Amino acid sequence: GQQLNQSPQSMFIQEGEDVSMNCTSSSIFNTWLWYKQDPGEGPVLLIALYKAGELTSNGRLTAQFGITRKDSFLNISASIPSDVGIYFCAGLYNNNDMRFGAGTRLTVKP
Amino acid sequence: NAGVTQTPKFRILKIGQSMTLQCTQDMNHNYMYWYRQDPGMGLKLIYYSVGAGITDKGEVPNGYNVSRSTTEDFPLRLELAAPSQTSVYFCASSKTGMNQPQHFGDGTRLSIL
Numbered sequence: 001g002q003q004l005n006q007s008p009q010s011m012f013i014q015e016g017e018d019v020s021m022n023c024t025s026s027s028i029f030n031t032w033l034w035y036k037q038d039p040g041e042g043p044v045l046l047i048a049l050y051k052a053g054e055l056t057s058n059g060r061l062t063a064q065f066g067i068t069r070k071d072s073f074l075n076i077s078a079s080i081p082s083d084v085g086i087y088f089c090a091g092l093y094n095n096n097d098m099r100f101g102a103g104t105r106l107t108v109k110p
Numbered sequence: 111n112a113g114v115t116q117t118p119k120f121r122i123l124k125i126g127q128s129m130t131l132q133c134t135q136d137m138n139h140n141y142m143y144w145y146r147q148d149p150g151m152g153l154k155l156i157y158y159s160v161g162a163g164i165t166d167k168g169e170v171p172n173g174y175n176v177s178r179s180t181t182e183d184f185p186l187r188l189e190l191a192a193p194s195q196t197s198v199y200f201c202a203s204s205k206t207g208m209n210q211p212q213h214f215g216d217g218t219r220l221s222i223l
Contacts (some may be wrong), residue, residue: 006152033203044214045211048210088152090152096167102152103151
């Protein structure tokens with residue numbers, strides 16, 4: 001149902017490489033949000049998406065709201081060491097039900 | 111601005127004890143939320159509030175209670191702590207709706223032994 005499947009679970013990449021992660025569901029979502037969480041801290045918003053097909057960038061980050069409204073992806077270009085952390089997708093279902101993916105743990109090797 | 115402030119940062123409880131996790135925000139946001147995050151998992155919504163005096167259940171409300179007497183404060187209460195409630199708890203707020211970006215506190219790490 002409203003479960004969000006986020007993949008991959010973890011990624012180990014070299015500095016300078018591009019990164020892609022996504023969230024999928026069998027349900028339709030009205031809003032997609034992407035957050036980053038550093039150890040010992042709360043998540044911080046990276047990008048918010050409100051319309052099907054919407055493509056939004058924030059510096060080296062780009063995210064898209066899937067046309068079917070059942071998925072979203074996040075790309076990070078030219079990764080740097082400070083990109084390390086856990087990235088979460090979140091989807092709003094029925095305007096009052098916020099669901100989070102299980103996260104993608106990113107490790108960047110200098 | 112302090113944003114969203116949670117206290118305490120860490121707590122160990124014995125089974126059956128009760129405690130209140132405090133959350134306050136200084137951004138005049140209408141919406142406030144409580145989530146729990148278990149190891150290797152995403153956040154799960156426990157309760158939320160759309161304004162003072164109004165609270166609603168989220169995905170995992172059992173074993174918890176909340177109140178919202180002011181715009182700023184949204185405490186979460188555990189009445190009879192159980193080992194399954196060992197988790198990291200995050201409070202968050204957003205301005206006017208659940209579809210708006212949420213601002214999170216730094217979390218309360220709770221262990222129940």
